Amino acid sequence: MLTYILRKILLGIPVLLGVTVVVFAIASAMPGDAVMAMITAEAPSSEELIAMRRGQLGLDQPIWVQYSTWLWQVLQGNLGRSFITGRPVADMIFERVPYTLELMGVALLVSFALGTALGVVSALRQYHTTDYVLTVAGFAGVAIPDFFLGMLLVYVFSLELRWLPSSGMGTAGDAFSLVDNLRHLVLPAAALALFRTAIFMRYARSSMLEVLTQDYMRTARAKGLSRITIVLRHGLRNALIPLVTVFGLTTPTLFGGSVVVETIFQWPGIGLLFINAVIDRDSPVIMGYVLITALIVMISNILTDLAYGALDPRVSYD
Amino acid sequence: MKRELMAAVSMAAVVVMASPSSAQQSGTFRSAMRTGCVEQGTLHTTCGHRLDETVLQGLVHIKWTGEGVQPMLAESWATPDGGKTFTFKLRSGVKWHDGTPFTAKDVVFSLNLYANPKVASPWGVKLSSVAGYDDFKSGAASELRGVKAIGDDTVRIELSTAQPAWVELQLIAISIVPEHILGKVPPQDIVGNKFWINRVGTGPFIWKEYQSDRFIEVVRNQSYFLGAPKLDRIVYQIYKDVPSIVTALETQEVDAMSYEGGGIPVSELSRLQKLQHLTVLPKFNAGLPTYLQFNLADARFADARVRQAMLYAIDRSAIIETIKGGAGELSNTLFPQAWARPESGMESYAYDPEKARRLLKEAGWSSTKPIDFIYYYSDQMNVDTITAVQSYLAAVGIEIKPRLLDPAAINQVYADGKFEMGFFAQGMGLDPSLGEPLVKCNAKPLSLGYCNPEVDALFAKGMSSADRKERAAAYRAAAVVLNREVPKGWLFNEVRPLAFNNRVEGLPQHFKEQPLVIFNHAVYNEVEKWTIKK
Amino acid sequence: MTDASTTFIVDEERQRTLWGDAARRFLRHRLAVAGFIVLSILVLACVFAPWVGQFDPNGIDLRLRNQPPSFAHWLGTDGTGRDIFARMLHGGRISLSVGIVAVTISASIGVVLGSIAGYFGGRVDLFIMALVDMVLTFPRLVIIIAFVAVVGPSILNTMLVIGLLSWPAVARLARGEILALRNQEFVQAARALGTSNRVIIIEHILPNIMGPIIVAITLDIATVILLEASLSFLGLGAQPPTASWGNMLRDARTLSILEGLPWLWIPPGVAIALAVLGINAVGDGLRDALDPRHVTDGGSE
Numbered sequence A: 001m002l003t004y005i006l007r008k009i010l011l012g013i014p015v016l017l018g019v020t021v022v023v024f025a026i027a028s029a030m031p032g033d034a035v036m037a038m039i040t041a042e043a044p045s046s047e048e049l050i051a052m053r054r055g056q057l058g059l060d061q062p063i064w065v066q067y068s069t070w071l072w073q074v075l076q077g078n079l080g081r082s083f084i085t086g087r088p089v090a091d092m093i094f095e096r097v098p099y100t101l102e103l104m105g106v107a108l109l110v111s112f113a114l115g116t117a118l119g120v121v122s123a124l125r126q127y128h129t130t131d132y133v134l135t136v137a138g139f140a141g142v143a144i145p146d147f148f149l150g151m152l153l154v155y156v157f158s159l160e161l162r163w164l165p166s167s168g169m170g171t172a173g174d175a176f177s178l179v180d181n182l183r184h185l186v187l188p189a190a191a192l193a194l195f196r197t198a199i200f201m202r203y204a205r206s207s208m209l210e211v212l213t214q215d216y217m218r219t220a221r222a223k224g225l226s227r228i229t230i231v232l233r234h235g236l237r238n239a240l241i242p243l244v245t246v247f248g249l250t251t252p253t254l255f256g257g258s259v260v261v262e263t264i265f266q267w268p269g270i271g272l273l274f275i276n277a278v279i280d281r282d283s284p285v286i287m288g289y290v291l292i293t294a295l296i297v298m299i300s301n302i303l304t305d306l307a308y309g310a311l312d313p314r315v316s317y318d
Numbered sequence B: 001m002k003r004e005l006m007a008a009v010s011m012a013a014v015v016v017m018a019s020p021s022s023a024q025q026s027g028t029f030r031s032a033m034r035t036g037c038v039e040q041g042t043l044h045t046t047c048g049h050r051l052d053e054t055v056l057q058g059l060v061h062i063k064w065t066g067e068g069v070q071p072m073l074a075e076s077w078a079t080p081d082g083g084k085t086f087t088f089k090l091r092s093g094v095k096w097h098d099g100t101p102f103t104a105k106d107v108v109f110s111l112n113l114y115a116n117p118k119v120a121s122p123w124g125v126k127l128s129s130v131a132g133y134d135d136f137k138s139g140a141a142s143e144l145r146g147v148k149a150i151g152d153d154t155v156r157i158e159l160s161t162a163q164p165a166w167v168e169l170q171l172i173a174i175s176i177v178p179e180h181i182l183g184k185v186p187p188q189d190i191v192g193n194k195f196w197i198n199r200v201g202t203g204p205f206i207w208k209e210y211q212s213d214r215f216i217e218v219v220r221n222q223s224y225f226l227g228a229p230k231l232d233r234i235v236y237q238i239y240k241d242v243p244s245i246v247t248a249l250e251t252q253e254v255d256a257m258s259y260e261g262g263g264i265p266v267s268e269l270s271r272l273q274k275l276q277h278l279t280v281l282p283k284f285n286a287g288l289p290t291y292l293q294f295n296l297a298d299a300r301f302a303d304a305r306v307r308q309a310m311l312y313a314i315d316r317s318a319i320i321e322t323i324k325g326g327a328g329e330l331s332n333t334l335f336p337q338a339w340a341r342p343e344s345g346m347e348s349y350a351y352d353p354e355k356a357r358r359l360l361k362e363a364g365w366s367s368t369k370p371i372d373f374i375y376y377y378s379d380q381m382n383v384d385t386i387t388a389v390q391s392y393l394a395a396v397g398i399e400i401k402p403r404l405l406d407p408a409a410i411n412q413v414y415a416d417g418k419f420e421m422g423f424f425a426q427g428m429g430l431d432p433s434l435g436e437p438l439v440k441c442n443a444k445p446l447s448l449g450y451c452n453p454e455v456d457a458l459f460a461k462g463m464s465s466a467d468r469k470e471r472a473a474a475y476r477a478a479a480v481v482l483n484r485e486v487p488k489g490w491l492f493n494e495v496r497p498l499a500f501n502n503r504v505e506g507l508p509q510h511f512k513e514q515p516l517v518i519f520n521h522a523v524y525n526e527v528e529k530w531t532i533k534k
Numbered sequence C: 001m002t003d004a005s006t007t008f009i010v011d012e013e014r015q016r017t018l019w020g021d022a023a024r025r026f027l028r029h030r031l032a033v034a035g036f037i038v039l040s041i042l043v044l045a046c047v048f049a050p051w052v053g054q055f056d057p058n059g060i061d062l063r064l065r066n067q068p069p070s071f072a073h074w075l076g077t078d079g080t081g082r083d084i085f086a087r088m089l090h091g092g093r094i095s096l097s098v099g100i101v102a103v104t105i106s107a108s109i110g111v112v113l114g115s116i117a118g119y120f121g122g123r124v125d126l127f128i129m130a131l132v133d134m135v136l137t138f139p140r141l142v143i144i145i146a147f148v149a150v151v152g153p154s155i156l157n158t159m160l161v162i163g164l165l166s167w168p169a170v171a172r173l174a175r176g177e178i179l180a181l182r183n184q185e186f187v188q189a190a191r192a193l194g195t196s197n198r199v200i201i202i203e204h205i206l207p208n209i210m211g212p213i214i215v216a217i218t219l220d221i222a223t224v225i226l227l228e229a230s231l232s233f234l235g236l237g238a239q240p241p242t243a244s245w246g247n248m249l250r251d252a253r254t255l256s257i258l259e260g261l262p263w264l265w266i267p268p269g270v271a272i273a274l275a276v277l278g279i280n281a282v283g284d285g286l287r288d289a290l291d292p293r294h295v296t297d298g299g300s301e
Helices: A002-029 A034-038 A047-057 A063-075 A089-124 A129-141 A146-160 A178-212 A215-222 A227-250 A252-256 A259-265 A270-279 A283-311 B002-018 B104-115 B122-127 B133-138 B242-250 B266-273 B304-313 B316-321 B353-362 B380-395 B407-416 B432-439 B453-463 B468-485 B507-513 C004-008 C018-028 C030-047 C084-120 C122-137 C140-151 C155-182 C185-192 C197-233 C245-253 C255-260 C262-290
Strands: B028-034 B060-063 B069-071 B074-078 B085-090 B147-150 B154-158 B205-211 B215-220 B233-239 B278-281 B285-294 B371-375 B400-404 B421-425 B488-495 B498-501
Touching: A002 A063, A002 A283, A002 C122, A002 C140, A034 A047, A034 B407, A063 A283, A089 A129, A089 A178, A089 A227, A089 A252, A089 A259, A089 A270, A089 A283, A129 A178, A129 C262, A146 A178, A146 A259, A146 B242, A146 C197, A146 C245, A146 C255, A178 A227, A178 A259, A227 A283, A259 A270, A270 A283, A270 C140, A283 C122, B028 B242, B069 B074, B085 B104, B104 B122, B104 B133, B104 B147, B104 B154, B205 B233, B233 B242, B242 B266, B242 C255, B266 B278, B266 B380, B266 C255, B278 B507, B285 B304, B304 B353, B304 B380, B304 B488, B316 B380, B316 B488, B371 B380, B380 B400, B380 B421, B432 B453, B432 B468, B453 B468, B498 B507, C018 C030, C018 C262, C030 C084, C030 C262, C084 C122, C084 C155, C084 C197, C084 C245, C084 C262, C122 C155, C140 C155, C155 C197, C185 C197, C197 C245, C197 C262, C245 C255, C245 C262, C255 C262
Parallel strands: B028 B233, B371 B400, B371 B421
Antiparallel strands: B060 B069, B074 B085, B085 B154, B147 B154, B205 B215, B215 B233, B278 B498, B285 B421, B285 B488
């Protein structure tokens, strides 16, 4: 088991480096750089000023030098400072990770729980109306783009009904209150959850269906166990196994956030920070974000494999 | 068990939904602000200047009526030699928010900071008239020769040439920062310094809290020199895009529209005007001319007849009537200020596609490849305008291919010399002189090959007097030349519709009296006198 | 028990071919057939857009802007007077072709690389899987924005970059399927006969794995259509004045339009929903038809 983990980590390092190299290359190839991004028509800068600023930021060096400087810094545990705001990249990112985690975490958990439950119900009620209704609802759920659903939700619940706030993660300037925060969380989480619930529901349904036809289910029934016991104790546990993989595949988005939903709801998450960094050509922030996301993907892949191994007795690693 | 679970869930739902929003708390004024305006700091941003009205301050601020300046940290000033030397008497007894006394040392330090080449502030150019500026910028001198402190409460500033209106036009852009804090920071570390997310100023409100991309909270300064403010606090709520602000205005989650980065979209006005709690100003002059930008070094646009033809080809009145919902006016020259334009004597470029085709033929226009047409604004109204422009130009045989670019890419295109044509705007509401970078000989990057020494001379003349009548004469003459030569394709003078919640007493009233948007400057609008209506 | 669908087959001698079986199974799935019909109508309408929608999608008429549906303009007009129906059809061409081309690119790369990895194993496998991991780790949005900024915004470039980012999933799938088949007897037999590896892969293995792959890439088309909509919302994707379903939907960004001018956004929204629904239904049907191991989940029994 340990060797397996070590091997995965070792193989992951060149992948990590490769990702950073490619992203750095593409980001540097974009027209304009951070200094260009800061010039506006109302405050045009002289050429000497531009050249000097470039020198200060190291943007006048060849690309491979810039990359190695960044890499060396990272190996010393320093993610550098933003070209645009001058603040430490680590501060900027970790300030916002909790907000993204909160939103994506709630959305994922709710959609996983709800989706699995509905999928199981749908499987148990195969060929009945419930199944058809849920299946069609599932199809519909994946056909509506996030941002569109978000706008509809704001329209109905914020503007027309005035039940919930339209944006932000809490009433600005007031001390943090859990209730206030939750009120702000409902709509963006719902916008994110619909699509994912439908996906989980589909996977849960087909997984449960497959389990239901297995021999051991028939054995349990023959033994005279009550339906509930059969479903919950024998069926569900096995049906959950492939679902764990699916869930594991979605965990990277926990940290990546959803730019679209964050824009509509002004949720101060990491997705928004990142898009702005790309537009502003803020390399340190871009690279910091990419590095952390890549690390998280790598770790979550390993954890998913381990979880799968723990749940499915047929699988073993050595 | 299941029933209890259901009950618990529904109770939680009711609690969550029924909690009253605390946005209605008395004494708090909530103002919308666009993102990206705080962390770089006042010396390096082109927005966020509300904070320079309430927390940091300048020696003088422009008044909200647009005419005259309000003495702030400078109590009075005199220029006995007609605009070459200014002696400022500073207000006494003023303290920074951390208790340190404010003195002339802070003023000298601040001006030097703005002009310091190592700080690389784009606003340093506001001090270009100060004696010794060029030496300081080139490194020959280590400070601004023309700025001297006399004792603790007087500052004397000497200019290299007399400019009677220097205070009203240039000094108002400078904020005074604390020498005892920023004096310890190396110049290249000023931008993005942690001071900017925890500012210490002299203004009516004290910086309390900043949460990135969420809000800035400032609270009442009891010992403010113009009197303690009536408001308890101001919360600047940060938004990434305009539609969210519009929604928040309607739900009363925010009280004031920000005018940096776009006003209320025209399509939303009728909806907002029906709301009792809002004062809507649909025709607020933005001081923002929009125009077609040409690269005159490109052979296709070098002939003035081609540029004039394009103006004749576009039905600008129809665009205003339809796409802009009647808001805005036709622009036929650079200046959005009515006093800087002549009453008559300018070509109106009324819609005349026949004339356009004739002019194009005279000029020998032969189009083969489509023109690379760059634009930056992506809101619906401007996108529709560009679509219409494309259609009108196509009807006379000019094909443009619109391309949306972000600022970094646009500046790179300028720098590479690859710019062909585009759609742009210039915020210059404060004064006609702000239009100079667009048309001055060889001014990079915006004059794009236009050079007329007569125009340059007229601009210089405009700065050489403080008398509005004299200045108007110079600018009106320049307006006629620019109207005739069309270095830019003048399109519209834009409006920036704003809306304010009536519960903030003083807010809508002052903006009703403000003639136009005053970009990039702190505006004195008596914020210390505003209250919240019960 | 004979099933009624066999009456579709007219031949005297019933040829039980692989594809014939698949077609039969597909036709049994009611939802899939319905989806297929809807999709076909949509696709044909978009392909014949200039004839079906008589107006020029870029023909502006400022005096007739924001008109509700009428006899002249069946779905009304937009902010510059352009006919919505025509724009929806032409926009469909863009959205659908982005979906199809991007998926074709990703499927081609994915199947080839996945097959090589699965069949040859060893270091080749390791290398290709590392590549897969790498591409999967890229933050999708930044690569798209940066790529488009570097090579210029055009529909072709959008198709290219989406395709280049989507191949890993297909590759993993192909590899998994091949791993299962690699040691089957028929493959070993072919190898024993001395058949070259290339022939084995192309003629023996690929046909057997095409089933799940076809299902996967069909569903991918729906994903790409939704991705294009999101990209257009962020201002990437098709540039104005060109219409695509995504950038027509972007109009609904302001609430006055959402409430007051529903004909601006309902047509593209419905079009996207129908396309995605249709594709998903067809994909479900294909899964039943092509993947013999998959448990049939009813719908029409």
